[in-house]
Amino acid sequence: xxxxxxxxxxxxxxxxxxxxxxxxxxxxxxxxxxxxxxxxxxxxxxxxxxxxxxxxxxxxxxxxxxxxxxxxxxxxxxxxxxxxxxxxxxxxxxxxxxxxxxxxxxxxxxxxxxxxxxxxxxxxxxxxxxxxxxxxxxxxxxxxxxxxxxxxxxxxxxxxxxxxxxxxxxxxxxxxxxxxxxxxxxxxxxxxxxxxxxxxxxxxxxxxxxxxxxxxxxxxxxxxxxxxxxx
Numbered sequence: 266x267x268x269x270x271x272x273x274x275x276x277x278x279x280x281x282x283x284x285x286x287x288x289x290x291x292x293x294x295x296x297x298x299x300x301x302x303x304x305x306x307x308x309x310x311x312x313x314x315x316x317x318x319x320x321x322x323x324x325x326x327x328x329x330x331x332x333x334x335x336x337x338x339x340x341x342x343x344x345x346x347x348x349x350x351x352x353x354x355x356x357x358x359x360x361x362x363x364x365x366x367x368x369x370x371x372x373x374x375x376x377x378x379x380x381x382x383x384x385x386x387x388x389x390x391x392x393x394x395x396x397x398x399x400x401x402x403x404x405x406x407x408x409x410x411x412x413x414x415x416x417x418x419x420x421x422x423x424x425x426x427x428x429x430x431x432x433x434x435x436x437x438x439x440x441x442x443x444x445x446x447x448x449x450x451x452x453x454x455x456x457x458x459x460x461x462x463x464x465x466x467x468x469x470x471x472x473x474x475x476x477x478x479x480x481x482x483x484x485x486x487x488x489x490x491x492x493x494x495x496x
Contacts, residue, residue, distance in 0.1 A: 284488060288481035290457050295485065297450035297493045301415040304379045305494040313348040317375055319368050320354075320383035320419075336381075339487035344495075352377065359387045361401040368405065372414065380409060381486065383419040383454075389436040398436065399443050406449060417490065418444070418451045419482070423458040450493065452486050 307314050318336075340349045354371045361384050368380065382405070388398050402418070409416045420440045421433045437455045444451045461481060 284484055285481075288461070288484045290460050290481075290485065294453050294457050294460070295489045295492055297417075297489060298444060299448040299450060301379065301417070301450065301490065301493045303413050304415050304490070307378060308344060308347055308494045311346050313350060314379060315375065315377045316349060316351045316379045316381060317368070317371055317377035318351060318353045318381050318383075319364055319371070320386075335483035336487055339483050340491065343487060343491040360391060360393060361385070361388050361398055361405075363387075365401055365405045365408075369408065372409075372412070377414060379415040379417065379490075381417045381419065385421045385433070385436040385440060389421055389432045392432070393436075395435060395439045399439055402440070402443055402449070403447065406447060416450065417486070418449060419454050419486065420451055422454045423456075423462065425462060450489075452482075452489050454482060454485075457481070457485055 304314055316336075334351055334353075337349050337351050341347070352371075352375045354367060364382070364384065364387075368382070372380070384402070385398075406416055418440060420437050423433070433455060440449075440451060441453075443449060
């Protein structure tokens with residue numbers, strides 16, 4: 266994958282002062298293609314932000330002592346004056362089309378300002394046609410845009426040493442292509458996980474390879490969001 270290879274040659278930027286050393290990645294992985302307009306308005310006014318998490322939780326392996334999600338902790342650490350409320354739609358990893366239907370129902374109930382959707386793993390394993398997958402994402406993006414709700418996608422992780430890993434590549438490529446065409450905001454978990462696994466942090470005890478990228482995801486997601494709403 267050309268994009269991933271190019272990213273692996275990059276270096277963590279000097280501006281990542283809020284990132285833990287073990288989770289620093291190239292700047293491109295923390296930069297969105299478009300603004301999070303509604304979230305930015307709320308942050309500018311110091312108003313609460315409601316976030317709906319859809320799909321597998323990006324922080325399910327790491328909870329704080331206060332039982333708040335790591336994502337919430339990382340967001341509040343960066344923007345301590347903002348009251349973030351995170352609602353979890355559920356950990357189901359099914360197809361994007363199924364998740365979209367659940368999302369629609371959840372949105373009617375919780376009325377979020379921002380949706381964070383970890384998407385693609387189920388479709389990769391089910392060999393969903395790329396065109397059908399892309400159509401679902403476009404429909405979801407249009408649905409949320411029509412309701413003035415921001416959307417952040419998280420693509421599948423890089424999982425080393427498993428036979429089905431190559432199935433993720435086509436879905437990751439599809440998400441990347443669609444994000445370029447439609448200016449969708451994507452936290453590139455696949456590329457970030459690949460980078461973190463290839464660049465162990467000197468002098469620190471490393472977690473198992475299958476956990477390292479996922480343990481960093483709350484920080485990466487929070488950093489990308491905060492950069493987008495404060496730039």
